[in-house]
Amino acid sequence: MAYDYTPFPYTDPPGLTETEPRHAVVIVGAGPVGLAMAIDLALRGVKSVVLDDNNVVSMGSRAICWSKRTMEIFDRLGVGERMLAKGVTWKVGRNFHGHREVFSFDLLPEDGHKYPAFINLQQYYVEEYLVERARDFPELIDLRFRNKVVGHTDLDGCVQVEIETPSGSYKLETEYLIACDGAGSATRERMGLDFTGQTFQEQFLIADIEMEQSPFGDADVPERWFWFDPPFHPGKSALLHMQPDNIYRIDLQLDVDADGKAEAAEDRVIPRIKAVVGDKPFKLDWVSVYKFRCIKLDRFVHGRVVFVGDSAHVVSPFGARGGNGGIQDVDNLGWKLAAVLNGEADARLIETYHEERSHGSAENILNSTRSTNFMTPKSPIEALFRAEALKLAQDQPFAQKLLNSGRLSVPCSLEGMALQTPGAAQIAPGTALVDAPLSSEAGDTWLLREVQGEFTLVGFGDVVLPEVVGLRRIGINHRADYPCFTALQNHAIRRYGAGKAYLFRPDGHVCAVFDTPTEAAVREAMARACGAKLTEDTA
Numbered sequence: 456m457a458y459d460y461t462p463f464p465y466t467d468p469p470g471l472t473e474t475e476p477r478h479a480v481v482i483v484g485a486g487p488v489g490l491a492m493a494i495d496l497a498l499r500g501v502k503s504v505v506l507d508d509n510n511v512v513s514m515g516s517r518a519i520c521w522s523k524r525t526m527e528i529f530d531r532l533g534v535g536e537r538m539l540a541k542g543v544t545w546k547v548g549r550n551f552h553g554h555r556e557v558f559s560f561d562l563l564p565e566d567g568h569k570y571p572a573f574i575n576l577q578q579y580y581v582e583e584y585l586v587e588r589a590r591d592f593p594e595l596i597d598l599r600f601r602n603k604v605v606g607h608t609d610l611d612g613c614v615q616v617e618i619e620t621p622s623g624s625y626k627l628e629t630e631y632l633i634a635c636d637g638a639g640s641a642t643r644e645r646m647g648l649d650f651t652g653q654t655f656q657e658q659f660l661i662a663d664i665e666m667e668q669s670p671f672g673d674a675d676v677p678e679r680w681f682w683f684d685p686p687f688h689p690g691k692s693a694l695l696h697m698q699p700d701n702i703y704r705i706d707l708q709l710d711v712d713a714d715g716k717a718e719a720a721e722d723r724v725i726p727r728i729k730a731v732v733g734d735k736p737f738k739l740d741w742v743s744v745y746k747f748r749c750i751k752l753d754r755f756v757h758g759r760v761v762f763v764g765d766s767a768h769v770v771s772p773f774g775a776r777g778g779n780g781g782i783q784d785v786d787n788l789g790w791k792l793a794a795v796l797n798g799e800a801d802a803r804l805i806e807t808y809h810e811e812r813s814h815g816s817a818e819n820i821l822n823s824t825r826s827t828n829f830m831t832p833k834s835p836i837e838a839l840f841r842a843e844a845l846k847l848a849q850d851q852p853f854a855q856k857l858l859n860s861g862r863l864s865v866p867c868s869l870e871g872m873a874l875q876t877p878g879a880a881q882i883a884p885g886t887a888l889v890d891a892p893l894s895s896e897a898g899d900t901w902l903l904r905e906v907q908g909e910f911t912l913v914g915f916g917d918v919v920l921p922e923v924v925g926l927r928r929i930g931i932n933h934r935a936d937y938p939c940f941t942a943l944q945n946h947a948i949r950r951y952g953a954g955k956a957y958l959f960r961p962d963g964h965v966c967a968v969f970d971t972p973t974e975a976a977v978r979e980a981m982a983r984a985c986g987a988k989l990t991e992d993t994a
Contacts, residue, residue, distance in 0.1 A: 457665050457700055457740050458579050462510045463586070463600045470618070470625035478504050479796050481616055481629035483604050483642055486513065487578060488764035488781040489635035490585035494532045495789030497595040498908065501796055504627070505589070505596065506618060508603035512586075515741035516577035516663050518778030519698055523563065524866040524887055525779045526570040527963070528786045531907045533591070534584045535570065542574030543697050548679040550848075550858050554686055557848040558855040562863060567946035568890045569901040573775070573863070575677070575698050606645065607632060607760070614759050631792060632760045635781075638748075640766035646757065650769070652750030652820060657831040658709040659772075660744050662724055663702050666737040670695060670703055681860035683830075683845055687730040692830045694773070694860070695731070702740060705731055706772075708831065715744035747771035747827045749820040755809040763788060768816035773826050773861030776819040783866065784812050790961035794985060804986035807874055815867040829859035869964055873989060876967035876980045881952045888963040891947035893931065893940035900940070902947060905929055906959040910981055912972065915942075916953030921974040926981065960984055 469475055480496060482489045485507035493503045521529070521538065529535035550558045562572035589596045605624075606617035614632040618625055634642035671678070680695040682688070691708035698704060707727055709718055717723060719742045728737065751768035755761065764781030788808045794800035832838035847854035869875060870885030878884055891902045906913060911927040914920045920928045920937065930939040931947050942948045951957060958967040958980050967980035982988075 456515075457702060458512075458577070460511045460514075460579075463598075465510060465601045465621060466599075467622050468599055468602060468618070468620065468625060470627050471620070471623050475627045477613060477628040477630065478502065479629070480504070480631050480633060480792070481506065481614075481627065482633045482635055483507075484635035484637060484764075484766075485509070485582070485586070485598065485600070486635065486637065486764075487518070487581050487585060487778060488785060489633075490582065490589055491528075491532055491782055491785045492633055492635060492763060492789065493589055493596045493598075494585065494592070495785055496793060497589075497592040498532070499790065499793035499797075500595070501793045502595050503597070503633075504629070505598050506602040506604055506616075507598075507600050510600040512579040512582035514579075515743060516579065516698060516702065516704065518578045518581070518775075519575045519696065519704060520775035520779075520863075521574050521576060521581070522775060522779045522863070522865070523568065523570045523572050525782045526574065527888075527890065527903045527907070528782055530569070530903060531963075532585075533588050534581075537584050538576055538581065539570065539574060541580060541699055542576035543677045543699055544571045544574050545677040545679060545697070546572040547676075548681065548860075548863075550860055551680065551682045551685065552845045552849070553682075553684055555849065557845060558858050567892055567944060569892075569903060570890070575696055575704075577698055577702065578778070580699070604636075604641065607642065609758060609760075630759065630796065633788075633792075634760060634762045634766045635764050636766050638765040638769045640762070642760065643752070643762065643766055646760070648752055648757070650750035651753060652748070653824065654750065655747035655771070655827055655831070656711045657827065658711070658713055658715055658718075658744055658746050660707045660709055660718055660724070660727070660742070662705045662707070662728055662742050663698070663740040664705065664728055664732070664737040665701055665740050666703055666732065666735060667701055668735040669697075670732040670735065671697070683841075683858075683860075688727070692860075693731065707731075709744070719744050745772070747823075749824045749827070751813070751816045751820060755813055756806055761788065761792075761805065761808065767812070768820070770816075770819050770823040771827055773823065773830065775861070775863055776823055780816060780819050783815060784808075786962045787812050787815075800985045801989070803989045807872075807986065807989070811869050811872060811874075814869070814872070818867045823861075826859045826861045874960070874966060874984045874986070875964075876958075876983055878968040880955055880957070880965075880968040881950065882957070882965055882968075884965050884967055886965050888959060888965070889950050891950055892943040893947065894943050895938070895940045899943070903963065905938075905940070907961070907963045909961050910984070911959045912956060912977060913951075913959065914956045914972075915948055915951045916955070918954060918956045918972070920956060921972055921977060923974055923977050923981070926977065958984075
C-alpha cells in the first residue's frame with residue numbers, strides 16, 4: 456500500500472502489577488472518533504485512557520470526505536490546519552447520465568470561511584495526526600495500544616473494564632465508558648443492544664488506485680464525479696474522488712447477488728478499473744466491498760456507558776455522513792461530559808447528548824436512505840421516477856434538484872430542543888456557527904476560533920454585553936472594554952445581523968439570541984444550556 460504503516464509501541468499498563476486509581480473516562484477505540492474524544496476532553500482538563508486492540512492506523516483509506524463543519528471541529532482540536540494542508544480541497548460535484556453531464560453543484564459559492572466545503576484525506580492520515588496531537592497531552596491522555604477490552608460490568612457509581620494485553624490481563628474502573636469501537640462494536644454486542652433501521656441488499660466495490668495521470672482527463676481538478684448508468688459500467692452507478700498522494704477512490708455498484716469476496720479479487724477488480732480510467736497505468740492500493748446500512752441504536756446513553764460514532768449509528772457512505780457524524784458526536788458530548796465530571800452540571804446533561812445526536816443521526820439516515828433509493832430504485836415507480844428525473848435534468852433546472860447521488864453532510868439544527876432558549880434571528884438558536892473573518896489590533900482571525908470551546912457571548916454591531924462570571928464576551932464592529940473585532944468584508948454582520956447578541960455553546964451551536972442582553976437573561980440561558988431546565992421526565 457502507498458501509506459507506510461508503522462506500528463505504535465506497546466507498553467505494559469500499570470494495571471498488570473497494581474490496582475489503578477479509578478479513571479474519569481475510558482475510551483474504547485483509537486480511531487478518529489475515539490482519539491478526537493480524548494483530545495476534546497484533554498482540552499477541558501479531563502483525563503482519559505484510550506484502549507485499542509490494534510497498534511496501527513486504519514488499513515485502507517476508509518473515510519475520506521471531511522465536511523466544513525467537521526474541519527471547524529478539528530480546528531478546535533488542533534489538527535484542522537494540518538489536515539487542510541495535506542488534503543485535497545474540493546467543492547464542485549458533477550453528475551453524469553451515461554456520457555452526458557446533467558447537473559453540477561457548488562457546495563460553497565461564497566467566500567469568507569476559513570475551511571472549504573470539503574476536503575478529501577484518507578482516514579489513516581487523520582488517525583496519524585490525531586495520535587500525534589494526543590501525545591501533546593501526556594498527563595491527560597493515556598494511549599494504550601494492543602489493549603483489548605473483553606468485558607465490562609456496571610458497578611455502583613462506575614464501570615469495571617476487563618482488558619487483555621500481550622503481557623496478561625487486568626481490570627480498571629472508570630466513571631464513564633465511552634464506546635468508540637465502530638460499527639461492529641463489541642461493547643454494544645456484550646450489552647445485547649441491537650440496531651434498528653434498514654440494511655440494503657445493494658453492494659458497492661471500493662477501489663483505491665495509485666495513478667500519476669488524472670482519470671479526470673482534461674478537467675484535472677479535484678471534484679466529485681458521479682455517474683448514473685455510465686458507459687463503462689452500464690446499468691449501475693459509479694463515483695470518482697481524488698485523494699492526496701495520487702490516490703483515487705472509485706466506487707462501483709455491484710449486482711445485488713454478487714459474491715463480495717469474489718468481486719474483491721484482483722483479477723475481477725483490475726478490468727473494472729481499466730474500464731473507468733482507460734489505458735493509463737495505475738496500481739491497486741486497497742479494495743473493499745460493502746452493503747448500504749442505515750441503522751442506529753434506540754438509545755446512545757446507557758447509564759455510564761455512552762456510544763459515539765459508528766458504534767451508535769451507521770449510514771451508507773454516499774453523502775459523507777459517517778465519519779463526519781462521529782466527529783460531530785464528539786463535539787456534542789465532550790463539553791457536557793466535562794461539565795458533569797467537573798461538578799458544573801447534573802448527570803442528566805449527558806442524556807441530552809442522546810437527544811441531540813440521535814436526532815442528528817436520524818437526519819443522516821433519512822438523507823442516506825433517500826440517496827440509496829434514488830441510486831438503486833426498489834420498485835418500478837421508483838425506477839420510472841429516476842429515469843424521468845435524469846431525462847428532464849439535462850435542460851430543466853427544477854429536475855436537477857431531484858437528482859440524488861448523496862446529499863452531502865451538513866450540520867443538523869438543534870432548534871427547539873431542551874438546551875436552547877427560543878428566539879428569532881437570522882441564525883436561530885440550535886444552529887451551528889456560521890464562520891466569518893475578523894480583524895483586530897492583534898491580527899486577523901476567524902469567528903470559529905473565537906467562539907468554540909467555551910460559552911461565548913458575541914455582540915454584532917452596537918450591542919453592549921453584560922459581564923457574566925465564567926462567560927467570554929466579544930464585540931464585532933463595536934468598541935468596549937472586552938475584546939472587540941472588525942468584521943472583514945462585513946461578512947459577520949451580514950450573516951448574523953446588526954444589533955443582536957448571540958450566546959454560543961462550547962460546541963459552537965447558538966443557544967440563545969438577545970436584542971438587549973441583560974446579565975439575568977444571559978445567566979438564565981447559560982443555565983438552561985447546562986441542563987438547569989431538565990426534569991426527570993426529560994432525562
